[in-house]
Amino acid sequence: MFxxxxxxxxxxxxxxxxxxxxxxxIIIMMLEAVSKGKRTYLGVIALIGIAAAFAANAWAYFNGxxxxxxxxLIDGYGAFFRGLVLVVGFLCILAAFSYLxxxxxxxxxxxxxxxxxxxxxxxxxxxxxxxxxxxGLEISSIATYILAGFLRDDTRNNxxxxxxFLLGSFxxxxxxxxxxxxxxxxxxxxxxxIRRGLTQGTQPLVLIGLAAALLFVGFAFKVSVAPFQVxxxxxxxxxxxxxxxxxxxxxxxxxxxxxFRVFLTSFRPFSDRWLPLVWxxxxxxxxxxxxxxxxxxxxxxxxxxxxxxxxxYVMIAFTAASQIGTAAxxxxxxxxxxxNIGAFAIISHIAxxxxxxxxxxxxxxxxxxxxxxxxxxxxxxxxxIGVPLTGGFFGKFYVFQAALxxxxxxxxxxxxxxxxxxxxxxxxILLAVYMQEPATIAQESLPAPAPSLLVAIWAxxxxxxxxxxxxxxxxxxASLSAAPFR
Amino acid sequence: MxxxxxxxxxxxxxxxxxxxxxxxxxxxxxxxxxxxxxxxLGRHVRDPIKFMPxxxxxxxxxxxxxxxxxxxxLVAMVFIxxxxxxxxxxxxxxxxxxxxxxxxxxxxxxxVLVLCGFFYIWKKGVLDWSSDEQRRQQREAEIRRAA
Numbered sequence: 001m002f003x004x005x006x007x008x009x010x011x012x013x014x015x016x017x018x019x020x021x022x023x024x025x026i027i028i029m030m031l032e033a034v035s036k037g038k039r040t041y042l043g044v045i046a047l048i049g050i051a052a053a054f055a056a057n058a059w060a061y062f063n064g065x066x067x068x069x070x071x072x073l074i075d076g077y078g079a080f081f082r083g084l085v086l087v088v089g090f091l092c093i094l095a096a097f098s099y100l101x102x103x104x105x106x107x108x109x110x111x112x113x114x115x116x117x118x119x120x121x122x123x124x125x126x127x128x129x130x131x132x133x134x135x136g137l138e139i140s141s142i143a144t145y146i147l148a149g150f151l152r153d154d155t156r157n158n159x160x161x162x163x164x165f166l167l168g169s170f171x172x173x174x175x176x177x178x179x180x181x182x183x184x185x186x187x188x189x190x191x192x193x194i195r196r197g198l199t200q201g202t203q204p205l206v207l208i209g210l211a212a213a214l215l216f217v218g219f220a221f222k223v224s225v226a227p228f229q230v231x232x233x234x235x236x237x238x239x240x241x242x243x244x245x246x247x248x249x250x251x252x253x254x255x256x257x258x259x260f261r262v263f264l265t266s267f268r269p270f271s272d273r274w275l276p277l278v279w280x281x282x283x284x285x286x287x288x289x290x291x292x293x294x295x296x297x298x299x300x301x302x303x304x305x306x307x308x309x310x311x312x313y314v315m316i317a318f319t320a321a322s323q324i325g326t327a328a329x330x331x332x333x334x335x336x337x338x339x340n341i342g343a344f345a346i347i348s349h350i351a352x353x354x355x356x357x358x359x360x361x362x363x364x365x366x367x368x369x370x371x372x373x374x375x376x377x378x379x380x381x382x383x384x385i386g387v388p389l390t391g392g393f394f395g396k397f398y399v400f401q402a403a404l405x406x407x408x409x410x411x412x413x414x415x416x417x418x419x420x421x422x423x424x425x426x427x428x429i430l431l432a433v434y435m436q437e438p439a440t441i442a443q444e445s446l447p448a449p450a451p452s453l454l455v456a457i458w459a460x461x462x463x464x465x466x467x468x469x470x471x472x473x474x475x476x477x478a479s480l481s482a483a484p485f486r
Numbered sequence: 487m488x489x490x491x492x493x494x495x496x497x498x499x500x501x502x503x504x505x506x507x508x509x510x511x512x513x514x515x516x517x518x519x520x521x522x523x524x525x526x527l528g529r530h531v532r533d534p535i536k537f538m539p540x541x542x543x544x545x546x547x548x549x550x551x552x553x554x555x556x557x558x559x560l561v562a563m564v565f566i567x568x569x570x571x572x573x574x575x576x577x578x579x580x581x582x583x584x585x586x587x588x589x590x591x592x593x594x595x596x597x598v599l600v601l602c603g604f605f606y607i608w609k610k611g612v613l614d615w616s617s618d619e620q621r622r623q624q625r626e627a628e629i630r631r632a633a
Contacts, residue, residue, distance in 0.1 A: 006585075006588045026599065026602050029602065029606050030602060030605065030606065032606075033605060033606045033608075033609035033610060034609060
C-alpha cells in the first residue's frame, strides 16, 4: 500500500513555492518573538520570501507535472494563479509598511499571516484533489480571518473579523459536506477520477446535484457570488485597508481558480444541468453588486459592492464554460487584482490615521491637494469602469467575447448594461476628487506617501496600464494554459 | 517474573489479566510517589485559600456571573491547538512500520514546527499569567476576601 509513497525529489521542487513561503513565514514568526524595537525588516524578509517563491513557481512551471500522488498538478493554469497571488501578496506587504507604522501595529504577524495565507492560495491554485482543496482553503481562510481583525483594538476590525469568521466557517462546512457526498458517490477525491466515476457510474442525478450544489455554496461564498455575497461589504469596510486589498484580490483569485477547476473538470459532463444556475448567479451577482454600490457613501463599502459586481463578470466567463471563457476569467482576475490593490492602497493613504476619512465627501478637493495620487486613483477607477487602455477594459472585452462565443447573448447584453450602470458610482469618486470643493476649509494636509507605498501604487498602475495596452502577452499565456478547461 | 510472562502465550485466566495487574501496580506507585514526594519536599502554605474547596482555581462561592480573566481563553485555545497537533502522532505511529525513515523525518519536521509555535507563544508571554508582583497582590486580596 505504501510502496511508492515516498515522493520523488522533483515533486518537492514542484511544491517549492509553498515550502518557501511556509519557511519564511515561520522564520518571521520566530524573529518577531525575539526581536525588540522596529519590525520593518521582517516585512523585507517577507518580500524576499515571496520573490523566492515566485522564482520557484517559474521553475516549477517549466518542470510541471503532478506531485504527491496526484494531489497537486503544476500546469500553466496553476502556475498562473500561483504567480498572481504571489504578486498580490508582494504588493499588499509593500502597501502595508507605512500603514502599519501609522496605526502603531508594525508587527511581524502581519507579514507571517500574509505568507501563510499565500501558502493556502498557492495550494488552492494547483490542487487536483478535494482534500487538498479543503486544506488550501482552510490555510488561506484562517490566516485571512485573523488579518481581517488585525488591529485588535479597533471595533470595526473586530466586527469584520467576527463576521468573516462565523460566515466563512459556516460556508466551509458546506464545502466539506459536499466533499463527503462526492466521496460517497465515487469513492474518490481526485477531480479526474470523480469525473470518471460520475460518468461511468449509475449514481442518481439528484445526489450528484446535491453534492455539486454543496460545493458550489462553499466556493461561491469565498468568491462572494450572489446569493452568498452578504458578508463582503461588511468585511471589506471593517478590515484595515491593506488587508481589504489583499482579501479582495488574493483569496478571491485563488478561490475562483479552484472553482473553475472543480466544476469544469469533475462536473463538466453535467454542465447543461448546472450552467443555467450559474447563469442566474452571474446575473444576480452583477445586479446586486452594482445597484447596492450606487447608494454607498463609504468608499471601502462601495468598493466592496464593486468587488461583488466584478465577481459577477467573472461568473459570465464561467457561464461560457469554454477555453476562451476560462482564459478571459484568468485575465480578468489578474487585471482586477492590480487595479483593486492600487485603489485600496491609495485609500489606505488618504484615509489618514485611524482611517477617519473614508467617506466619499472626504475625497472632495483631493485633485488639487494631491495631483499625483489623484491621477493614479483615476487610472484605477477608469480600469474598474472598463475604459480602453486599461486592464479592466480588456478584461471585460474578453469576458463578453467569450460569452458571445458560447451564444450567451442575453447575459452579454445584461452585463454590458450593468457595466454602464457601474460607471455612475465609479465616476462619483472622480467627481468628488476633481469637481467638488471640500466642505470644511481646514482639512488636514496628508503626509507625503511613503516610498514603499508609492512603489506599490505605481507598480499596480503600470501593471494595469500594461494589461490595457499589451494584453496579448498575458492573454496568450492564459488561453494556452486554460486548454484543459473547456 | 516479566521474563517468564513474555516467554510464552498466556493460557490461564490469571495469566491473561496479568498485564492489567502490572498496570494497576505502576499506577499506584506513580500516584503515591507524586503525593508522597510533594508532601515531603513541597513548600507548605497554610492560608485561607488553601483550605477553600477546590474549583478550578475559582472562588466556588459567590456570584456565578463574575467576569474572569481573558487568559483562561488563551490557555484553553493553546491547549486545544497543541492537543490537536499531538493527535497527529497516533496515525503516524500506526503506519510507522511501513514508512520507516521517511515517516521518521517527516514527523521530526512536524515536531520542530510545533515547537516553533511553542517557542512563539512562550516568547509572546502567553505562558506568563502574571508578574510576581501581580501574583503577590492578587493573593493578598484573595486572602482578605476569603478571611
